[in-house]
Amino acid sequence: MPSNLLQTKLLIPPTRPIWVPRPHLIDQLNAGLDRILILISAPAGYGKSTLLSEWAHQVPMPVAWLSLEKGDNVASRFWAYFASALQTIPSLNALHIGEELKDLENASPSFFPEDAFTRLVSEIARITDPLILVLDDFHLITDPTINEGLVFVLEHLPSLPGGMHLVISGRMDPPWPMARMRARAEITELRLRDLRFTSEEATAFLNQTMGLKLSAGEVSQLDARTEGWVAGLQMAALSMQKRDDIPKFLERFSGSHRYILEYLIEEVLNQQPPRVMDFLLKTSILDRLTAPLCDAVMNGQDSQELLTYLEQSNLFVIPLDDERNWYRYHHLFADLLFIRLKNTQPDQVTHLHRRACRWYEAQGMLPEALDHALSSGDRQLVAQIVSANVLVLVENDEVLPTLQKIDSVPPEEMVALPWLRIARAWVLGTGQVQKSQQILDAVEMDMENMPDSVERQRLKGHIAALRTYIFSIQGDKVNTIAYAGLANELLPPDEISVRAMNLTMWGDVMSADGHDPSAMPILEQALALALQAEKPHVAMIAAGALASAHLGAGRLREVNRVCQDALEIAEDYQIHYHHQLSATAGIYSMLARVLAEWWEIENAVQSARKGLMLSERWGQVDTDLTGLDYLGRALAFGNDWAQARQVFQRAESASQKISPFFWQMNTIFALDSLLDTEAPAPGEIVEQIRRVQESGAHYPAPLKARLLLRDNQPGEALVVLEQVLSELRGQPSLDIARIHALRALAFQAQGDEKQSLAALRQALELAEPENRVATFVREGVAMEKLLRLALSKSIAPVFVQKLLTAFESRRKPKPEPSLVTKTLVEPLSEREFEVLRLLNSKLSVPEIAQELTVAPSTVRTHVRVVYNKLGVHGRQEAIQKAKDLGLI
Amino acid sequence: MNDSKKYDEPAVYQIRLKGILDPSWSDWFDNFSITTQEDETLLVGPVSDQAALHGILTKINDLGLAITAITQVEGARDDQK
Numbered sequence: 001m002p003s004n005l006l007q008t009k010l011l012i013p014p015t016r017p018i019w020v021p022r023p024h025l026i027d028q029l030n031a032g033l034d035r036i037l038i039l040i041s042a043p044a045g046y047g048k049s050t051l052l053s054e055w056a057h058q059v060p061m062p063v064a065w066l067s068l069e070k071g072d073n074v075a076s077r078f079w080a081y082f083a084s085a086l087q088t089i090p091s092l093n094a095l096h097i098g099e100e101l102k103d104l105e106n107a108s109p110s111f112f113p114e115d116a117f118t119r120l121v122s123e124i125a126r127i128t129d130p131l132i133l134v135l136d137d138f139h140l141i142t143d144p145t146i147n148e149g150l151v152f153v154l155e156h157l158p159s160l161p162g163g164m165h166l167v168i169s170g171r172m173d174p175p176w177p178m179a180r181m182r183a184r185a186e187i188t189e190l191r192l193r194d195l196r197f198t199s200e201e202a203t204a205f206l207n208q209t210m211g212l213k214l215s216a217g218e219v220s221q222l223d224a225r226t227e228g229w230v231a232g233l234q235m236a237a238l239s240m241q242k243r244d245d246i247p248k249f250l251e252r253f254s255g256s257h258r259y260i261l262e263y264l265i266e267e268v269l270n271q272q273p274p275r276v277m278d279f280l281l282k283t284s285i286l287d288r289l290t291a292p293l294c295d296a297v298m299n300g301q302d303s304q305e306l307l308t309y310l311e312q313s314n315l316f317v318i319p320l321d322d323e324r325n326w327y328r329y330h331h332l333f334a335d336l337l338f339i340r341l342k343n344t345q346p347d348q349v350t351h352l353h354r355r356a357c358r359w360y361e362a363q364g365m366l367p368e369a370l371d372h373a374l375s376s377g378d379r380q381l382v383a384q385i386v387s388a389n390v391l392v393l394v395e396n397d398e399v400l401p402t403l404q405k406i407d408s409v410p411p412e413e414m415v416a417l418p419w420l421r422i423a424r425a426w427v428l429g430t431g432q433v434q435k436s437q438q439i440l441d442a443v444e445m446d447m448e449n450m451p452d453s454v455e456r457q458r459l460k461g462h463i464a465a466l467r468t469y470i471f472s473i474q475g476d477k478v479n480t481i482a483y484a485g486l487a488n489e490l491l492p493p494d495e496i497s498v499r500a501m502n503l504t505m506w507g508d509v510m511s512a513d514g515h516d517p518s519a520m521p522i523l524e525q526a527l528a529l530a531l532q533a534e535k536p537h538v539a540m541i542a543a544g545a546l547a548s549a550h551l552g553a554g555r556l557r558e559v560n561r562v563c564q565d566a567l568e569i570a571e572d573y574q575i576h577y578h579h580q581l582s583a584t585a586g587i588y589s590m591l592a593r594v595l596a597e598w599w600e601i602e603n604a605v606q607s608a609r610k611g612l613m614l615s616e617r618w619g620q621v622d623t624d625l626t627g628l629d630y631l632g633r634a635l636a637f638g639n640d641w642a643q644a645r646q647v648f649q650r651a652e653s654a655s656q657k658i659s660p661f662f663w664q665m666n667t668i669f670a671l672d673s674l675l676d677t678e679a680p681a682p683g684e685i686v687e688q689i690r691r692v693q694e695s696g697a698h699y700p701a702p703l704k705a706r707l708l709l710r711d712n713q714p715g716e717a718l719v720v721l722e723q724v725l726s727e728l729r730g731q732p733s734l735d736i737a738r739i740h741a742l743r744a745l746a747f748q749a750q751g752d753e754k755q756s757l758a759a760l761r762q763a764l765e766l767a768e769p770e771n772r773v774a775t776f777v778r779e780g781v782a783m784e785k786l787l788r789l790a791l792s793k794s795i796a797p798v799f800v801q802k803l804l805t806a807f808e809s810r811r812k813p814k815p816e817p818s819l820v821t822k823t824l825v826e827p828l829s830e831r832e833f834e835v836l837r838l839l840n841s842k843l844s845v846p847e848i849a850q851e852l853t854v855a856p857s858t859v860r861t862h863v864r865v866v867y868n869k870l871g872v873h874g875r876q877e878a879i880q881k882a883k884d885l886g887l888i
Numbered sequence: 889m890n891d892s893k894k895y896d897e898p899a900v901y902q903i904r905l906k907g908i909l910d911p912s913w914s915d916w917f918d919n920f921s922i923t924t925q926e927d928e929t930l931l932v933g934p935v936s937d938q939a940a941l942h943g944i945l946t947k948i949n950d951l952g953l954a955i956t957a958i959t960q961v962e963g964a965r966d967d968q969k
Contacts, residue, residue: 231952343912
């Protein structure tokens with residue numbers, strides 16, 4: 001396997017062994033470190049990347065590097081890579097930059113998430129050691145929200161020294177307020193006139209690097225014609241290397257008015273042996289080169305040798321990693337080669353793309369395979385790739401930008417190739433349900449005239465499975481089951497992964513509101529099919545559903561086993577593909593749930609965060625929400641409501657966008673978790689109850705009983721609990737132990753010790769084998785008291801002792817981060833108080849500025865100071881903290 | 889507005905470049921016609937809207953060609969008159 005392709009984006013390109021040193025430019029860059037921003041702006045071929053990589057290898061501070069590509073011009077991807085690049089610097093791992101950026105990744109494109117950016121800025125502002133972030137090929141980033149975000153970050157970063165320096169390099173100036181930045185002297189620029197080779201550099205380059213023996217006159221002739229353009233000089237030198245009649249070449253070259261590059265590339269190529277020329281032209285279709293891929297495209301075996309030759313001859317190949325597994329052509333050179341290929345061998349282009357597509361497909365690198373399929377113009381090939389890999393494509397987070405390209409396929413062709421639309425519908429099904437449904441309706445209409453065939457049945461099966469998926473997201477149990485059955489009938493046996501997926505949703509919805517034994521064989525079959533098809537993505541989803549069904553039955557150890565097995569599969573995948581399986585998200589969340597029940601709070605929080613990170617990258621909203629809810633619960637178990645509250649708020653705004661079902665589930669979870677904390681504030685409870693009512697949710701029995709107990713109505717609570725107990729009729733359920741525990745509390749509140757202990761005994765008997773510590777500890781002081789009583793009567797003494805220890809450890813003050821103090825170390829000034837009070841309103845920063853009749857930048861400074869004094873990173877957090885401290 | 893040219897509709901543009909470009913580049917530049925005189929090149933062709941125009945300009949920039957002038961030579965037909 002080739003080394004991880006995506007990681008090459010984050011590597012500082014290796015320096016060239018022989019190159020012209022450019023000390024005056026390095027000096028300029030070093031001098032530029034007294035500003036926040038360094039901009040390198042010049043057309044292709046002036047040595048921008050070469051200069052930066054040379055500098056990056058010698059500058060005495062850490063450098064994070066990101067080589068941008070076309071596909072990165074999407075906010076979510078851009079900020080994900082932005083975070084990954086910063087995280088390559090070890091000392092930044094402790095910062096929450098990745099998390100702050102998650103909000104940006106999920107922000108809707110039309111709305112500027114100022115809060116999230118403010119938090120990002122304060123995170124970056126915590127960087128005190130100087131570091132450099134290079135964004136290379138930034139001209140590819142034209143998306144307005146990304147640019148707006150970066151400008152915001154730059155304008156709000158604290159002034160130097162120390163902290164982050166941003167280096168932007170590209171062929172065009174970024175669409176930023178450059179005049180303002182120049183006026184404030186925030187920016188150092190290196191432009192075309194700086195990057196041109198001076199005559200000394202041209203001489204050194206031609207006579208030393210390229211080994212020519214040119215006279216001063218000849219050099220100045222070349223320099224005049226190329227105007228110091230590095231790529232031009234390089235090509236001219238390559239054209240002359242094997243020539244005896246250099247003066248003649250120079251004469252013709254200097255006299256010609258032809259476009260230099262076009263002129264030179266012909267000269268360069270004509271100098272090459274035919275097999276090198278053939279290689280150059282044919283591999284120009286590739287964005288990146290590696291020997292096995294080139295062999296596949298060329299139908300040859302000597303690519304490694306040729307790549308090495310190209311690098312050694314300075315023929316515009318740039319190694320992307322130190323091992324020299326991957327290369328790319330200089331962009332300009334690749335463009336020209338490709339134009340020439342298209343002009344001379346137009347019929348080859350499709351073949352070459354096809355071969356590249358097949359190679360990538362065989363490597364399991366589907367995004368690249370699909371890119372080449374689309375570039376080949378062979379729509380049948382696109383359809384084949386898509387239909388054979390539809391689920392994997394959908395579940396592969398890196399393929400989304402490519403799948404979005406399907407939108408650029410002309411509508412007529414979309415009609416002719418329903419698979420493209422099906423793939424699109426699958427993609428949309430994870431977030432934009434309505435659009436997905438519209439596509440399905442349209443495909444179904446067009447299919448009416450389609451002759452009966454396996455193909456038709458396959459399509460219909462996919463459509464039914466997709467509808468199953470959509471209904472299951474909407475929590476529509478009846479329709480989910482109906483369509484799952486239909487899809488199961490329609491899908492041909494070879495559609496193993498879609499069938500597995502369909503069965504998963506089927507079994508999942510059956511066990512959604514309580515344990516249903518008939519769901520188990522369906523889910524087991526789903527998992528077996530997915531494993532048989534060797535589709536780890538689907539296997540993760542099936543395992544998640546199976547684990548969830550076990551959870552519903554209260555079999556926590558089984559949940560753990562299923563999750564651990566799944567993680568082993570995921571690990572194999574990761575070793576093989578150097579890529580973390582996003583679908584593992586659900587497994588980590590499920591594991592977090594079990595760990596929380598076992599009162600391994602820190603592990604639970606960690607596992608939930610891991611799951612969240614993956615699900616956010618994946619873009620699966622339902623998995624995302626489960627992850628957030630389980631994270632919130634684990635945090636609440638750990639008594640950290642401030643954080644849990646934030647998590648639930650994030651979950652709530654996300655869930656409202658999906659369906660009422662998710663929204664309701666979420667508000668219930670939040671309220672229940674609030675009651676899990678040690679001393680929930682009454683006002684907070686009222687607030688969470690209001691949210692539950694707003695979402696229209698019905699209270700599940702345990703929560704209802706908890707609220708009644710809180711209101712001193714143990715009799716009512718018992719009615720609710722007995723009712724649900726009788727409905728369960730002895731079926732295994734996650735809730736039973738909890739219900740008995742709550743009954744024990746209700747009897748205790750009524751002063752009925754005998755009944756109370758009897759109920760407690762039942763709860764303990766059910767809970768002990770599955771180690772369900774949380775069932776008791778979450779109920780707080782009353783339960784602790786009851787357990788002490790049980791211990792004195794030797795009821796389940798071993799387990800009870802363990803529970804009491806958990807109570808103890810919960811009370812122990814945690815080594816809290818120093819920022820969470822009950823009073824402010826440094827008091828707020830009067831002005832800062834005013835700002836703080838206005839932050840607790842709907843006013844934006846400019847509006848606050850207006851209110852206080854000061855400049856917005858002044859307000860931002862105050863805000864930063866307020867955040868620092870409060871030890872928070874964002875507006876919501878600041879308001880909450882201020883309320884906690886009684887400041888507002 | 890007296891401006892008879894419209895900017896959100898197809899129009900013909902002329903782009904003047906420094907240096908001489910071979911006519912075989914035409915399909916690279918959305919089928920603009922390529923003519924050369926002395927030491928400069930004229931690209932003339934229809935663009936469907938401003939976004940398409942910027943696409944062409946980007947390609948020119950990517951190839952390191954120097955632009956000396958851009959003009960709209962013929963606006964879209966104004967049917968409202």
